[in-house]
Amino acid sequence: MDDGKPTEPKAKWWSRPTPGRGTPTEPTEPSSPQDAVPAPADEAPATAGTPAPAEPSETAGTPAPAEPSAIAGAAETHEPPAAPHDAAPASHGSQPLHEPDPYGTPPYGGPGPWAPAPPVQRPTPAHGTPVPPPYAGTNGAGLSLAPDQAAQAFPPPMTPQQPQPQPQQPHPPAPQWQSYDPWGAPRQPLVTQPGPPLPDGRRGKRRGTMLVGALLLALVAGGIGGGMGAYIERNGGLTSIELPQDERDGGGRAPDSVAGIAASALPSVVTLHVSGTTESGTGTGFVLDDRGHILTNNHVVAPAGSSGEITVTFSGGETATAEVVGKDSGYDLAVVKVSGVSGLKPLPLGNSDNVRVGDPVVAIGAPFDLSNTVTSGIISAKDRPITAGGEKGDGSDVSYVNALQTDAPINPGNSGGPLVDTDAHVIGINSAIRAADSGSAAEGGQAGSIGLGFAIPINQGKLVAEELINTGKATHPVIGVTLDMKYTGDGAKVGSSSRGTSPVTAGGPADKAGIEPDDVITEVDGERVHSGEELIVKIRSHRPGDRLELTLTRGGKDLSITLTLGSATGM
Numbered sequence: 001m002d003d004g005k006p007t008e009p010k011a012k013w014w015s016r017p018t019p020g021r022g023t024p025t026e027p028t029e030p031s032s033p034q035d036a037v038p039a040p041a042d043e044a045p046a047t048a049g050t051p052a053p054a055e056p057s058e059t060a061g062t063p064a065p066a067e068p069s070a071i072a073g074a075a076e077t078h079e080p081p082a083a084p085h086d087a088a089p090a091s092h093g094s095q096p097l098h099e100p101d102p103y104g105t106p107p108y109g110g111p112g113p114w115a116p117a118p119p120v121q122r123p124t125p126a127h128g129t130p131v132p133p134p135y136a137g138t139n140g141a142g143l144s145l146a147p148d149q150a151a152q153a154f155p156p157p158m159t160p161q162q163p164q165p166q167p168q169q170p171h172p173p174a175p176q177w178q179s180y181d182p183w184g185a186p187r188q189p190l191v192t193q194p195g196p197p198l199p200d201g202r203r204g205k206r207r208g209t210m211l212v213g214a215l216l217l218a219l220v221a222g223g224i225g226g227g228m229g230a231y232i233e234r235n236g237g238l239t240s241i242e243l244p245q246d247e248r249d250g251g252g253r254a255p256d257s258v259a260g261i262a263a264s265a266l267p268s269v270v271t272l273h274v275s276g277t278t279e280s281g282t283g284t285g286f287v288l289d290d291r292g293h294i295l296t297n298n299h300v301v302a303p304a305g306s307s308g309e310i311t312v313t314f315s316g317g318e319t320a321t322a323e324v325v326g327k328d329s330g331y332d333l334a335v336v337k338v339s340g341v342s343g344l345k346p347l348p349l350g351n352s353d354n355v356r357v358g359d360p361v362v363a364i365g366a367p368f369d370l371s372n373t374v375t376s377g378i379i380s381a382k383d384r385p386i387t388a389g390g391e392k393g394d395g396s397d398v399s400y401v402n403a404l405q406t407d408a409p410i411n412p413g414n415s416g417g418p419l420v421d422t423d424a425h426v427i428g429i430n431s432a433i434r435a436a437d438s439g440s441a442a443e444g445g446q447a448g449s450i451g452l453g454f455a456i457p458i459n460q461g462k463l464v465a466e467e468l469i470n471t472g473k474a475t476h477p478v479i480g481v482t483l484d485m486k487y488t489g490d491g492a493k494v495g496s497s498s499r500g501t502s503p504v505t506a507g508g509p510a511d512k513a514g515i516e517p518d519d520v521i522t523e524v525d526g527e528r529v530h531s532g533e534e535l536i537v538k539i540r541s542h543r544p545g546d547r548l549e550l551t552l553t554r555g556g557k558d559l560s561i562t563l564t565l566g567s568a569t570g571m
Contacts, residue, residue: 478565
């Protein structure tokens with residue numbers, strides 16, 4: 001049977017004993033290379049019982065199989081092969097080394113004589129080993145052959161160039177040998193001559209093909225299994241994943257939290273889209289009353305001019321067209337009104353005088369047109385004098401604000417939006433920021449927040465809004481002097497007289513209080529003043545008719561005077 005080892009004939013250092021003969025002697029090496037060379041093709045074929053020469057690659061002294069015709073007739077006569085000329089003659093009268101084997105144990109044939117068993121191999125017997133005769137008309141594997149195919153499959157062995165010994169009397173073959181062959185399958189005698197491929201070779205190729213196929217199948221299965229394993233590991237399994245989540249209801253938020261403040265104030269905040277003949281812009285505003293008045297910055301509605309369009313978008317997405325009721329560039333405030341809108345929610349106004357530095361605040365607006373944006377911070381400073389505008393160059397658009405400073409992020413688009421306290425009450429109107437660069441449109445840039453935002457105090461905004469709603473204009477408090485804005489010393493300096501003109505308005509509040517040209521005002525109601533802009537901001541934070549205590553320096557002397565503010569109509 002096929003055990004996976006090569007099936008080609010190989011030389012053996014052993015042979016089977018035959019009945020009536022002694023144990024074969026030890027083989028000897030060939031005396032010369034010519035002893036192993038086969039006879040020419042024209043030599044007569046070997047007769048029955050004549051040993052065939054060994055092939056060049058086989059070891060000299062090993063018997064070769066007999067001619068097929070001689071082997072086929074071995075059932076009637078069997079003559080042992082004669083020993084080669086260089087092999088020692090067998091001793092016919094020697095005694096067996098062991099007792100006869102009554103069981104005829106293979107592979108050594110019938111009972112006795114026995115010799116010590118040399119190391120053997122299990123593959124097909126090698127050249128020179130006698131084998132059972134093949135069945136006539138078969139290829140050695142039980143397959144029928146034509147006469148010409150049989151002659152090709154079992155060619156007669158070549159006769160060596162040496163004297164032919166006389167044939168000896170045949171001995172009857174052992175019945176055990178004919179009934180059992182341990183090296184061959186039933187009815188499949190083995191041959192030593194080249195012939196057609198044996199089924200064992202086909203089976204060997206088939207087994208090799210099956211082995212390669214099994215390896216490929218294992219590789220494919222391993223790849224598929226690895227891919228599925230990676231997928232399962234990455235996705236956590238073949239089923240969908242449901243992550244644990246807190247199912248508790250978040251509930252409401254505290255009214256003074258940022259979320260609570262935003263929820264209360266957002267319905268009252270609107271986004272304004274303004275378009276004019278030459279420019280457009282976006283800003284924020286908040287509802288003042290249920291009649292549709294909305295407060296915002298003057299610079300937000302300025303692009304509309306006298307014939308532009310203003311569209312108001314509420315926090316819920318509703319839109320309406322608005323018109324300007326009144327505006328003032330000095331305070332940078334304006335009021336617009338929407339019509340045909342119901343359900344308006346006014347945003348309550350607080351008291352900016354009660355604000356303290358460090359109080360938490362929330363800014364709401366539409367920075368860069370991102371409506372309903374909420375940011376939070378604190379009040380960083382109070383009464384911060386600032387000026388804004390001045391793009392026109394004639395000073396008509398400059399606003400002076402005694403502002404609330406906050407670090408709540410404020411960006412372009414937040415202008416006009418509310419700055420509210422923890423009660424969601426308005427304490428300021430977001431109007432300006434201090435940028436890291438100019439952010440001017442001429443440079444193609446737009447400034448952003450760096451945490452320095454400024455809001456108009458709501459107390460001032462309330463007064464201006466009321467005047468704009470009632471009269472369409474706002475009045476400014478004045479003292480009746482012209483200031484020297486180029487003065488670089490500490491304080492606000494009154495201008496100098498020239499060619500019969502005086503910087504002090506005749507009959508005005510300053511003239512009545514005794515202020516003269518070149519005086520330097522250093523304090524207003526006890527608060528230090530460092531420049532002309534600061535003096536204007538301090539005055540604008542009051543109303544016409546208010547009394548102010550001023551400290552001034554004249555000729556190196558400090559003087560204190562009382563002044564009642566006058567009024568002027570703003571633009």
